[in-house]
Each structure stands twice: as C-alpha cells, then as structure tokens.
Amino acid sequence: MLFRSPERDRALGALTGLALGDALGMPTQSMSPALITRHYGRIAGLRDAVGAQPIAPGAPAGSVTDDTEQALLIAELLIAGRGRIDPFRFADALLAWEDRMRARGSLDLLGPSTKLALEGVRAGADPRTTGRAGTTNGAAMRVAPVGIAFPLTRPALLADAVHASCVVTHDTRQGFESAALIAVAVSAAVSGADADRAVDAALDLVAALAPRGHWSPGASVVARARAALDAAEGLSDAALAVLLREQVGTSVESAESVPCALVIAREFAARPFEGLCFAASLGGDTDTIAAMAGAVLGAADPRALPADAVGRVLAVSGLDLAPACDGLLELRRATPARGAATGRAASPARSATLAGGGATVGAPGEGAGR
Numbered sequence: 001m002l003f004r005s006p007e008r009d010r011a012l013g014a015l016t017g018l019a020l021g022d023a024l025g026m027p028t029q030s031m032s033p034a035l036i037t038r039h040y041g042r043i044a045g046l047r048d049a050v051g052a053q054p055i056a057p058g059a060p061a062g063s064v065t066d067d068t069e070q071a072l073l074i075a076e077l078l079i080a081g082r083g084r085i086d087p088f089r090f091a092d093a094l095l096a097w098e099d100r101m102r103a104r105g106s107l108d109l110l111g112p113s114t115k116l117a118l119e120g121v122r123a124g125a126d127p128r129t130t131g132r133a134g135t136t137n138g139a140a141m142r143v144a145p146v147g148i149a150f151p152l153t154r155p156a157l158l159a160d161a162v163h164a165s166c167v168v169t170h171d172t173r174q175g176f177e178s179a180a181l182i183a184v185a186v187s188a189a190v191s192g193a194d195a196d197r198a199v200d201a202a203l204d205l206v207a208a209l210a211p212r213g214h215w216s217p218g219a220s221v222v223a224r225a226r227a228a229l230d231a232a233e234g235l236s237d238a239a240l241a242v243l244l245r246e247q248v249g250t251s252v253e254s255a256e257s258v259p260c261a262l263v264i265a266r267e268f269a270a271r272p273f274e275g276l277c278f279a280a281s282l283g284g285d286t287d288t289i290a291a292m293a294g295a296v297l298g299a300a301d302p303r304a305l306p307a308d309a310v311g312r313v314l315a316v317s318g319l320d321l322a323p324a325c326d327g328l329l330e331l332r333r334a335t336p337a338r339g340a341a342t343g344r345a346a347s348p349a350r351s352a353t354l355a356g357g358g359a360t361v362g363a364p365g366e367g368a369g370r
Contacts, residue, residue, distance in 0.1 A: 010190045010299045011148045011329050015071070015321040016310055017272070017298015018144050021290030022067040023313045024280040029065070030054050033245065033283040043281045046309055062316030066101075066110070067141040067291040072324055073097060074165055075145035079327035083149060083157075083335075085164040091127035094118055094168065111138045111252055117169040131171035132214045136252045139170035139179040140261075141288045144295040146179075147186030148328040154335050155205055158187060163212045170254075176213035177221040178254035180206045181262065182292050189299030190332075195269035198296055199229070199262050219255045224248075228259035232267055240267060241282060250284030257285050261292035265300075272297035272304045 027049040028036045036043070039050045046061040056063065073093050077085045095118060098110060110118065113134030120130040143165055150158035162180045163171075170179070181202045188198040207222050228248045232240055244263065249256030261279070268275025275297060279290035298305055313319065 006192070007190060008325065008329060009302045010192070011332075012321060012325045013302025013305065014144050014148055014186050014190060014295045014299035015075075015325055016302065016305055017276075017294035017296070018071055018291045019064050019068045019294075019313050019317065019319060019321070020273075020298070020305060020310055021276045021279065021292070021294025022064045022287050023062050023317070024276050024294075025287030025290035026056055026059060026063055026065050027053055027061075028280050028283070029056070029285065029287040031283060031286075033281070036281060036283055043277045045277065046312055060316055062312040064313065064317045064319070065287050067288050068317070068319070069097065070094075070138070070142035071144055071291075074142050075148075075324040075328055078145055078149050078161070078331060079324070083161065083331050085161065087127045087164070087167050090165075091118070091121045091130075091168050095121065111136050113175070114138045114169040121168070127168045131167055131169045131175065133172065133216070134166075134170035135172050135174040135216050135218050135254060136170070137178060137254045137257045137285065137288055137292075138252075139166040139175045140182045140254055140258050141291055143179040143183045144186045144292075145324065145328050147183035147295075147299075148190055148325070149331040149335075150183075150187060151191060151332055151335055152184065152187050152201065152205065155209070157335060158183060159209050159212070166213065171213050172216045172218075173211060173213045174216060174218050174221050174254045177206055178258040180209065181221065181225060181258055182295065185262070185265065185296045186299050189296055193300065195265045195272075195297055195300040198300055199266045202262070203229075218253070221255045221258055224255045225259040225262050228263050229266060232263045235267075237278065241278070244282055245284075250282045250286070250289060252285045252288070257289050258292065261289045261296075264289070264293040265296040268293075268297065269300065272301055273306055273309070 023046055027047045040047055048061045049056045049059040051057050077090055113136040117130040121127050146161045146165055150161055162183050163176055166175045166179055184205050185198040185202040188201040203226060231243055244260050248260050250260055264275050264279050276290045276294050279293055280286045
C-alpha cells in the first residue's frame with residue numbers, strides 16, 4: 001500500500017463516494033418520485049430495496065450495482081494495461097462480467113448502449129466499432145478510475161484514456177463528453193480542487209478538447225451541463241429537485257443524468273452525504289446519478305463521507321477499494337510532466353488554473369479528437 005497522503009485520501013474518496021452513491025440509489029433506481037415516496041418515504045440513508053423495486057428487488061441496504069462493478073473493471077484494465085485500455089480485453093471483461101451476473105440471477109445487468117454493443121460483440125462484430133450508437137451514461141458512470149489515474153497536467157493522455165473507455169460501448173460525441181466531464185472533475189478533485197472548482201475545470205477542459213466520438217443528433221452534454229448549472233444557482237433543495245426532474249432530466253441519457261450529477265456535486269459541496277440522498281430521491285437513474293456525483297464529492301471532501309454508511313457498503317458488497325486506488329495512483333504518479341516524453345513544449349490554445357489544486361488544465365490541440 002502507498003503511504004497515506006491527502007492525494008491518496010482523495011483518490012480513495014472518489015471510489016468510496018462512487019460506491020456509496022451507487023448503494024444509496026440502488027433501492028430507488030428506475031422508480032418515479034411518487035413510488036419512491038410511497039415505498040421509502042424520505043431517503044436519509046441506506047435502505048433495503050423493496051419487492052417492488054424493478055431492477056434489484058429485495059437487495060439488502062449497502063448493495064452496489066453495475067456502476068461500481070464496471071468502474072472497478074476499468075480500474076483493473078488500466079492497472080493491468082499500464083494506463084491503456086485495450087478494446088478487445090475490455091469487451092471480453094464486460095462479457096465475462098455479464099455472464100457472472102446472469103449466473104447469480106441478477107436483473108441489474110446492462111444499460112441500453114452497453115447491451116446493444118455487447119450483442120454486437122457476441123455476434124462477431126469488431127469491438128472497436130460496436131459503440132457508435134451509445135449516447136447513454138454507461139461510460140460516465142464507470143470512468144472515475146481514469147480521473148484518478150491521470151492528472152490534469154496531461155490532458156491529452158487523460159482524454160485518450162477516457163475515449164478508450166468509451167469505444168466499445170459509447171463511442172459517440174455525447175458518450176465521450178459525458179465521461180470526460182466526470183473524469184476531469186474527479187482528477188481535479190484528486191489534485192485538491194473543491195467540488196465547485198472541479199466542476200468548473202471539467203466544463204472548461206472538455207469544451208476545449210478536440211471532438212471525439214461519432215456524431216449523433218443529441219445535444220452537447222457540455223452545453224446542457226452549463227445550462228443546468230446556470231439554472232440551478234441559488235435554488236432551494238425543493239426547487240432544485242423540480243428543476244432536475246422537469247427541465248434537466250434524470251434518465252439514462254448522458255445529456256440528462258451527467259448534468260444532473262454535476263449540479264448535485266456543486267450544490268451539495270458542503271453537505272455531500274445529504275446530496276447523495278437527494279440524488280437517490282429524484283427518481284429515474286438514481287444509482288448512476290448518485291454514483292457520478294459521489295465520485296466527485298468523495299474526491300473533493302473524503303472526510304465528509306459517513307464512516308458507518310461507508311463501512312456498511314464495503315461489508316455488504318464485499319469491496320476492498322484500496323488496491324485499486326493504490327494501483328491507479330501509481331499510474332498517476334508515473335505520468336510524465338507535459339512534454340517530458342517527447343521533448344515538445346506544450347502550447348495549448350486555452351488553459352485554466354485550478355486555484356485549489358495548482359494544476360494547469362490544457363487545451364485544444366493536445367490530442368486527437370468517444
């Protein structure tokens with residue numbers, strides 16, 4: 001294990017916050033606000049899933065879902081590949097994971113984009129081509145390990161890794177933008193930014209990156225996130241819930257759920273656990289929204305995650321997050337300073353400095369164009 005450090009605490013906080021948010025949202029996923037209120041009342045902590053839960057009926061409080069499990073798959077692939085995600089290995093890993101879930105009788109399997117992509121892989125399609133219709137949030141929900149593994153001082157490397165995590169299942173403009181927003185926010189927070197500045201850094205960097213991923217007619221996730229954040233400013237919690245449900249959206253579409261998660265990360269920066277319970281109460285894709293917000297909030301303020309709730313999630317779900325955290329941090333610390341590997345000086349067209357973390361965020365032209 002690496003020596004304890006603020007950076008390690010924040011990196012472990014990202015994985016822990018992701019798992020905690022996932023578990024808080026598990027009992028309410030795919031349910032309407034009315035059904036959530038009827039079956040659970042106010043969400044203020046971990047809950048057992050009721051029998052009427054459509055995806056994880058009867059699951060015990062503290063159970064995580066595919067969000068956490070696929071994030072740990074990404075971590076394993078990054079560590080084994082020394083920072084590289086091979087699309088063939090990733091497709092094989094997803095297929096093996098799906099088979100294990102089916103053997104366990106789990107209904108909590110794949111989102112629509114991942115399901116379609118893996119059906120193509122099973123039919124013999126090249127996994128480098130199967131993600132070209134994926135616009136939902138599956139890439140964003142599992143991308144936090146990329147943000148831990150790559151610092152913002154090397155935005156091209158981070159963007160390459162984000163795109164590699166998208167190719168098999170979510171290789172669209174929306175898929176890449178949504179995953180990049182979460183990865184950059186996590187990376188900024190691991191470097192010391194608070195949640196507010198981490199979200200700002202994500203918006204600025206991802207807007208500046210060269211486009212990646214195949215075109216689809218959906219809205220830009222970056223543009224939708226900016227609009228949602230602007231609209232959310234200064235609202236009460238009750239008014240914020242109305243905004244997110246009725247104007248932003250809480251569905252699996254990345255242009256809805258990712259802006260929703262970023263709003264929660266910013267608005268609940270001073271009260272992270274309350275924010276994750278709020279996310280679990282919204283209805284729709286609650287586990288994924290809470291998991292994405294939890295990754296950012298956990299990295300920004302790991303000590304604010306309640307130890308009793310975290311302990312229950314780790315025990316019930318059988319999670320040991322430290323090995324993945326340490327392996328990802330070894331990659332982060334091994335990442336050369338910008339320009340060191342090639343001797344080229346960087347000349348980004350745009351940069352932003354994180355006031356809290358001291359990291360410079362580079363810009364367009366540093367890498368190819370999910």
